[in-house]
Amino acid sequence: MGERDDGLGLSLSLSLGSNQNESSSRFNPMPLASFPSSSHMHMQNHYSHPQKIQNNWIQMFQSSERNSDVRSFLRGIDVNRAPSTVVVDVEEDAxxxxxxxxxxxxxxGKRSERELMAAAAAGGVRVIEDNEAERASCSLGGGGSDDDDGGGNGDDGSRKKLRLSKEQALVLEETFKEHSTLNPKQKMALAKQLNLRTRQVEVWFQNRRARTKLKQTEVDCEYLKRCCENLTEENRRLQKEVSELRALKLSPHLYMHMKPPTTLTMCPSCERVAVTSSSSSVAPPAMTSSSPMGPMSPWAAIPLRQRPAAGSH
DNA sequence: TCTACGTGACACATTACGTCA
DNA sequence: CGTGACGTAATGTGTCACGTA
Incomplete structure (x- = not known):
């Protein structure tokens, strides 16, 4: 599930095998394959089907239900079921x-907002009154002046910003943990439960997804940074080893006085390279018969009894 | 079957407001 | 009290999938 074909042949989401159900505050410390998240974010490759395809960070929040069609799965589920308010008004539900x-x-949607006034004027839609009575501090769109559902702009041209109450934020947060997207019915039910406009719930989820993705991107960046540092260090070390070997090749008489070269042990599972001393460790398979050192190995040219620490192998 | 169009939903970038140090 | 930083609600734009004529 954690993977998806983005059309680039990349399986980017790392499947993150261990943390499918992470909350937004817990991310995979090794989001290896998710790192190109920024590169696959673009346009058509990003969401060939918004309903079916989610970003990796979203997938982290999605468990099994995220498999193919979340919408169909979610459909019929009353998120945040409020005992009495979950039943959507007929005109809302229609x-x-x-x-x-x-x-x-x-x-x-923006189109909706543009068309809302006309529709509302036609009486086809009951605009949910956003009287946040309990939010005394919010004198914004609430109260009686909120007749611009979805518009957000008052008649004075100033954009009113609503501050969600803690309770509202909590419910939204909990809902988001369950589903990072909502179908229209769930949106309306949630909005009704929270005494918000559907558009507000929608916007909140959009912003929440964006925040989560941003967070994941930061984690990815941090991981890549560490990878880069490790690789740089590894490269530096290998360069040094190469120069040492070259020096040895130029002065064979020094062979027997040199410490054996460092050998690299690659973990077959994680494919990470560990540095060991060939004198103290068992030669890894890659370094035995088919060692890249091959005939170039200084030890190959030295009689066995003359090799330092030869018995340790 | 193909095409054009409308619609809904989303991601993303940006703006603007509220809060706090 | 003014101000800048920060968080986030809200807005605008572009894109895709889908249904329909």
């Missing part, structure tokens, strides 16, 4: 289950 529903259109 056609909401259909992706192409007028109500859904009206309640979400």
């Amino acid at each position: 056609g909401v289950s259909s992706p192409n529903s007028t109500v859904s259109s009206v309640m979400s």
Whole structure:
């Protein structure tokens, strides 16, 4: 599940095998294959099907239900079921289950916002009143002046910003942990439960996804940075070894006085290279018969009894 | 079957507001 | 009290998938 074909032939999400159900605060310390997340973020490759394809960071929040069609899975599930408010009003619910529903259109998206006024004026939609009475501090869109559902702009042209209450944020957060996306019905139910506009819930989820992705990107960057540092160090060490070997080749009489060269042991599972001394470790398979040192190995040219620490092998 | 169009949903970038040091 | 940094709600734009005529 953690993987998806982005059309580039890359399986980017690392499958993160161990942490499919992580919360936003816990990320895979080794998001190896997820690192190109920024590169696969672009346009058509990014979401060939928004409903089916999610970003890796989203997948971290999705468990088994994220397999193929989350929407179909989520459909019919009342997220944040409120005992009494989960039943959506008829006019709200009308056609909401259909992706192409007028109500859904009206309640979400910029187009909706543009068309909302006309639709509302026509009486086809009940604009949810956003009277956040409990949020006294928020004199914004709430109260009686919030007649611009989705518009956000008051008549004075100033953009009103609503500060969600802790309870609202908590519920949204919990819901997001369960599903990072909501279908229109769930959106409306959640909005009703929280006494918010559907558009606000939608926006919150969009922003939340963006924040999570940003966080994951930062983690990826940090990981890549460490990888780069390790590789740089490894490269430096190997360069040094190469120069040492070259020096040895130029002065064979020094062979027997030299410490044996460092050998590299590659872990077959993680493919990480560990540095060991050939004199103290068992030669790894890669370094035995088919060793890249091969005939170039200084030891090959030296009689066995003359090799330093030869008995240790 | 193919095509054009409308629609819904999303990602992403950006703006603007609220809060706090 | 003014201010800058920061978090985040809200907005605008572009894209894709899907349904329909």
